[in-house]
Amino acid sequence: METLFTWLWPAVSVLLAILLLWALRRRPQATARPQPSQLVEMEDALKELYKLQRNETFVEAGALAQAMGISVEMAEHLMETLVAFAWAEGNASAGIRLTTRGQERAQELIRVHRLWERYLVDREGMSLDAVHVEAHRREHETSPDEAAKLDAELGHPAWCPHGYAIPDPGRRVPPPAGVPLATCTPGARLRILDVDDEPPALLAQLVAMGLKPGAEVEVIECRPGHLRVQINGNIFPLAVAAAKRIHAVPAPVLPVPLGELPVSSRAVVTEVKGGGKQQRRMLDMGLVPGAEVTVIRTAPLGDPVEYRIKGTAIAMRRSDANSILVEEVRNG
Structure with missing residues (x-):
């Protein structure tokens, strides 16, 4: 009997260990990588x-x-x-x-998607309405190191071809600047900042009409359900649902460099010149088209100059401020 027990016990132990491992493998793991x-x-x-x-x-x-x-x-x-x-x-x-982890991953996905859209338009010559699907595929397959190389290869662009901001790694993705075209009043002359990249069929139609970032448009008439807009001398009807996907700011009449404004002046940003990391730095400070900025004071030697943007005071050298075009807001 003792001999049988001595032989049987190791076999039972092995069987129990196998069953335990099987049970552990079947138990759902909250952090297991999904398919x-x-x-x-x-x-x-x-x-x-x-x-x-x-x-x-x-x-x-x-x-x-x-x-x-x-x-x-x-x-x-x-x-x-x-x-x-x-x-x-x-x-x-x-x-x-x-969670913080979720926000960081979302920011990286949005950033990489916009980098790929920039690459596909600039380097592969894809049309504005065709890049979204391919960029969506690539964003999920791109590692952080690959994204960094792509960013450097493109020269650290600040805007995707649809007009949305591309922040630096780890930075918050800013909301669209400007206001929806659907909220603008008749007679308003506007410059388009961004156009939503979905759905692709609608984007293709808007691009064919000339409604793309940088274009100037005038709202002719607003009716329930649709607008009439003029662009490049042509007048088109535009559904309100489509106009909500376009953000714009007032078209500048007499833009001037920010660095030329005197103290106490208020102005609205119309354009950020330069490129790459220069534009990214301005983006981080909130200096985007449509943002209001106030000149607070100058240093004793005239440089740098202190500005207020979105409730925050920032100091800039005049040479940097002059890369920002603004339109002064007159009091009264």
Whole structure:
């Protein structure tokens, strides 16, 4: 009997160990890397949540479903997955918000997407309405090191071809500058800053009409459901739903370099000259088209000059300030 026990016990121990390992492998792991297709869905949801969180602390499933064009049930599932993956906190029924880790990943995805769009237009000659799908594919496959090399190769661009800002790594993605074209009044002369890259069919139509970043447009008439706009001498009807996807600022009449304004002057930024890291630095300070800036004071020797932008005081050398074109706001 003792011999049988001595032989049987090691066999039972091995069997128990195998069963334990099998059970552990079957247990869901909150931080386990998802399948590639699931990861793309998660990261797409992450980007939409990042945009939605600009207006709300917690985002509910209905808002995410509408933004992504999916069912509420699918949105709830994605929200639960993001929470399990530590990219968000909260719950699907009450709403979730991104964790710091989730915000950082969303910022990197948006940044890389815009870099690829810049590359595809500038280096591969793709049309503005064709780059979104390819950039979307590449963004999910690009490592941080590859993104850094791409950024350097492109010369650290500050804007994607659709007019959206490209921040430095780890920096917050700023919201669109300007105001939606749909909110502008008849007679307004405007310069387009950015045009939404989705849906591609709508973007193709807008580009064919000449409605793209940098173009100047005049609002002729506003009616329920649509506008009439003039661009390059042609008048087009434009649905309000489409006009909401275009951001613009008043077209400058007499832009001047910011560094030439006297103390106490107020002005609106119309354009940021230069390129690469120079524009990125201005972007970080909030000096984007449509932003209001006030000249506060000058140093005793006349340089640097202190400005107020979005409630924050910043100092700049005149040579840097002169790369920013503004239109002065007259009092009264």
